[in-house]
Amino acid sequence: MIKINKNLLNVQQVDNFEEVSKRVNEYKINNPNNKLLNLGVGDVSKPIIKEVIDEMNKAINELGNIDTFKGYGYFYGHSFLKKKIIDEYKCFTEEEIYISDGAKTDTTNILELFDKDSLACLFNPSYPVYRDALDIMGIKYEYIDANEFNDFRPLPNKKYDIVYICSPSNPLGIAYDKDYLTKWVKYALKNNCIILYDNVYDSFIRSSNVPKTIYEIEGSKKIAIEFRSYSKKASFTGVRCSYYIIPNELIIKDVNKYWKKRVMTKFNGSDYIAQRGALATYSDKSIIKINKNIDDYLTNARYIKEELEKLNYKVYGGFDSPYLWIKNKNNMSSWNFFDLFLNELNIIVIPGIVFGTNGDNYFRVSALANKSVIYEAIERIKSYEKEN
Amino acid sequence: MIKINKNLLNVQQVDNFEEVSKRVNEYKINNPNNKLLNLGVGDVSKPIIKEVIDEMNKAINELGNIDTFKGYGYFYGHSFLKKKIIDEYKCFTEEEIYISDGAKTDTTNILELFDKDSLACLFNPSYPVYRDALDIMGIKYEYIDANEFNDFRPLPNKKYDIVYICSPSNPLGIAYDKDYLTKWVKYALKNNCIILYDNVYDSFIRSSNVPKTIYEIEGSKKIAIEFRSYSKKASFTGVRCSYYIIPNELIIKDVNKYWKKRVMTKFNGSDYIAQRGALATYSDKSIIKINKNIDDYLTNARYIKEELEKLNYKVYGGFDSPYLWIKNKNNMSSWNFFDLFLNELNIIVIPGIVFGTNGDNYFRVSALANKSVIYEAIERIKSYEKEN
Structure with missing residues (x-):
């Protein structure tokens, strides 16, 4: 049965x-x-914005013409978009970047990278999708309190294998500064813990002491996977385009070799039109x-x-x-x-x-x-x- | 570690x-x-085709105007497209239909519906993605031979919980007729086995004895989940739009209640532009x-x-x-x-x-x-x- x-x-x-x-x-x-x-x-x-609309219209019209038609993209995203992302980070190679259809998909699917016996850490409160995805995968988790007493900046007092950190935070509305994030990076390096850094609200960061990316913190490339999206930045909630970085330096050996197998098996690449639209967000x-x-x-x-x-x-x-x-x-x-x-x-x-x-x-x-x-x-x- | x-x-x-x-x-x-x-x-x-290109251009321009802008769609797809699918099947309700971004995603993600201790059946040969997705999920599988001796129409001689059937078949190029598929449906009904029916090449069916959908076979709504896509039909391999049907009648109790939890947790809806394009494929x-x-x-x-x-x-x-x-x-x-x-x-x-x-x-x-x-x-x- x-x-x-x-x-x-x-x-x-x-x-x-x-x-x-x-x-x-x-x-x-x-x-x-x-x-x-x-x-x-x-x-x-x-x-x-008009610049992005125009680019998407152009991309669509290409698909209607036999000389410019494009079929399957690449499982891991088009090079033209990855190049812009690399320019922004000023580091990473194309093979460390994955273009996808939304950060919810990405922050939940990534759990397939880890052993089922891992122990995850969640902030209480946090975006409930993390908890539900862990439940679906059967990965155990524990909460650490984010409340007024610790200024919503909790730190762990035991060993975890995975932690979700969302900054700027949904729902707390707080963007974590370099000092606090550095503590987490040090913890992760010491405990061989992977930080799943949900950075989809990065375009809202204006404070100078808030890193635009976790990778501004020294050592973070060994333990952090960062997720970003065009949803809030470019009003793509209906269009769907996101990306995430898995650094080759990550403490999981050959991580991109194995993760590429997962992506190739379960994903056929992100929408070409959305990727062209995302490309147009980078012009001055x-x-x-x-x-x-x-x-x-x-x-x-x-x-x-x-x-x-x-x-x-x-x-x-x-x-x-x-x-x-x-x-x-x-x-x-x-x-x-x-x-x-x-x-x-x-x-x-x-x-x-x-x-x-x-x-x-x-x-x-x-x-x-x-x-x-x-x-x-x-x-x-x-x-x-x-x-x- | x-x-x-x-x-x-x-x-x-x-x-x-x-x-x-x-x-x-x-x-x-x-x-x-x-x-x-x-x-x-x-x-x-x-x-x-031009009709689809025009509709997608229209949809994009809507997104550039504050009065017609649309953000998040629905996790399970827009109603306007589901209605067309229902018209084509001449049965099903909107809650039994899931719009998605590609059949590869759908035929592999669906494995999250099943207990890890299920036993799956694969044709040898078959689309390798099925095998790889089963491997990633840790679900065991066995092969049954599809070869010249059985006219590439294998039947099982033991109990399986899940079977992937692809028809018209990739790679065999064969579309299975009503008689053969009826044998599988009877087997599945008797053995409480779920048929994952990969029907993404349905638009190529011209023979009258080949069902356009598994649901033409009596009793199949109890045991079959069908997957379809606009990729080959409408040249959407770069655009990404697909759908699948989970009938309420399926032998898994409250299947849609639980599957909706999975989709809502790990997916934020399919691209609006692609769905509008798919809509335009249904005009005369x-x-x-x-x-x-x-x-x-x-x-x-x-x-x-x-x-x-x-x-x-x-x-x-x-x-x-x-x-x-x-x-x-x-x-x-x-x-x-x-x-x-x-x-x-x-x-x-x-x-x-x-x-x-x-x-x-x-x-x-x-x-x-x-x-x-x-x-x-x-x-x-x-x-x-x-x-x-």
């Missing part, structure tokens, strides 16, 4: 997010005329426009922070990141606070509990929405606070 | 294909002026043009078959499929025959051994190349045979 992979039965995320959707949908059915403002979802609202003109877009999101974040602090909310994050991690008032639990915002203010936030037990007294707000949505939401919160 | 997933060390495919590339590259370096004709790679040569005008393209490939296949049979080659396949499975002359082994064709005729084929030990006396030819390449290759083979 065929049996299901029992690990799938452990996955919690769908249930959590389904609970958010369920409550939102119930509210909509009962209150069809009330306008909901969504500060929950971490999706971008800015359209893709594109960089200026993209930075302007990100600055607008950061301005949103700062505005939310300032206004909510005036209302005596305790707000973390929002610098170098599109996310704010905000403490519920009156010690309310996540779901109660979520319901309050939904029912009384018609604002959708993400209940912190979705990211781990330490999130229960918090909610996550995204500054990636349109400015008008954010301003309207803030006005509603102000009025509500005045009345209550 | 971090350890590598030992299963990765077993993957053979890269080595086999690297061997093909290595020999081809060596030849090129030593003979830079000789023109090589590639009948090996299973990539398409026809450009994407597109269907006519696409069928014409496929007919051209089938004409290539027939031409290769006829010409090689005149030269006393034993040729299988080439009906309802772009592939031909051809017996080496003089009982030559795969690699020797590959070298002969490469060195003497400057033609690249795929050595049958790549697909399994039963392939050692065969080579695979693809009719997906341009007609001119195929005609030139046939002329070379004719001249060679005349002289030898």
Whole structure:
């Protein structure tokens, strides 16, 4: 008798997010005329810049012409894009770079690189996809607390084989500085631990003491795999293009030789059109426009922070990141606070509990929405606070 | 100490294909002026039809405008495309359909659905990706012989939990008829075995006794997961769009509830532009043009078959499929025959051994190349045979 992979039965995320959707949908059915403002979802609202649109149109038209048609790309990505990535890092070779279709895919699939008996370390709270992917793979994990007492900067006190670090952090909205990351790199070098460095919000980094990449930290090429994406940077959440670096120096011998086998077996290369679009993000003109877009999101974040602090909310994050991690008032639990915002203010936030037990007294707000949505939401919160 | 997933060390495919590339590259370096004709790679040569190109350009331009911008799609695919798929099958609901980025990804990732202690059945020969994916997952498998003695139509004589069936078959070039597939469905129903039905060459089916889908066979919804793709049908090998069906009726209880958890955890939805392109393949005008393209490939296949049979080659396949499975002359082994064709005729084929030990006396030819390449290759083979 065929049996299901029992690990799938452990996955919690769908249930959590389904609970958010369920409550939102119930509210909509009962209150069809009330306008909901969504500060929950971490999706971008800015359209893709013209330079990138033009390049993708060009790429598509090539595919319609017999003389310029291109079929399968390369399993590991087109050279034209890898060259730009190498220019940006100012190191690495093409064989250390993998172009892919999204950081969620990449940060979860990478677990196939490791022995099932590895022990992983997760921040509590953290992006729940890490936990669910570990569950599906049957790899054990433990949490370390990221909370106000340690300034959301936990350090391990035992030996782990793998650790997920997300910086700028989803959901904490914090970008970790060089000092803190150096501690992790030293720990990893000492303990032969691999850091899976989820750096998909790198384009939001403005502070000079925050490394743009983990590879700025000495020794990190031996123990870190870094993940990046065009999703937030270039509004590619619908287009899908990402990349990750596995340094040849990594302490796993011949790591790229073996990982290439995995990729070749289970992936047929990333979309050509998306890769051409990604290529166009590197022109001088594109960089200026993209930075302007990100600055607008950061301005949103700062505005939310300032206004909510005036209302005596305790707000973390929002610098170098599109996310704010905000403490519920009156010690309310996540779901109660979520319901309050939904029912009384018609604002959708993400209940912190979705990211781990330490999130229960918090909610996550995204500054990636349109400015008008954010301003309207803030006005509603102000009025509500005045009345209550 | 971090350890590598030992299963990765077993993957053979890269080595086999690297061997093909290595020999081809060596030849090129030593003979830079000789023109090589590639009948090996299973990539398409026809450009994407205008209707699809236009739709993709439209979709891209939407993404460049704030009023029509779209971010994340749905994890499981856009409704507009699922509706077309449902129309074609004339059954299934949207929740039974998953839009994805390629059949290689889908036919390999699906193994995460099953218990690691399952026993899988593979045809010898078959698409090597199945074997390699099973190896990576640590799922055991056994081969059943597909050879001239059983007309390449093997049947199992023991209990398996999973079987991969590819029809129209890569590499055999055979499309299995209703009678044969019915035997498999009956076997699967009796033994609670799941058929992973790789149907990515469905658009090449012209014979009336060959089902366009496994779901034409009674009872198959209980035991079959079907995979399809736009790669060969619509020249999407560079664009990436595929789909698969997991029927709610499947004997694994609540299968879609659990599989959705997997997809949501490890995938962020398929490219919007590709899905819009796929949508455009369903118009009446597109269907006519696409069928014409496929007919051209089938004409290539027939031409290769006829010409090689005149030269006393034993040729299988080439009906309802772009592939031909051809017996080496003089009982030559795969690699020797590959070298002969490469060195003497400057033609690249795929050595049958790549697909399994039963392939050692065969080579695979693809009719997906341009007609001119195929005609030139046939002329070379004719001249060679005349002289030898």
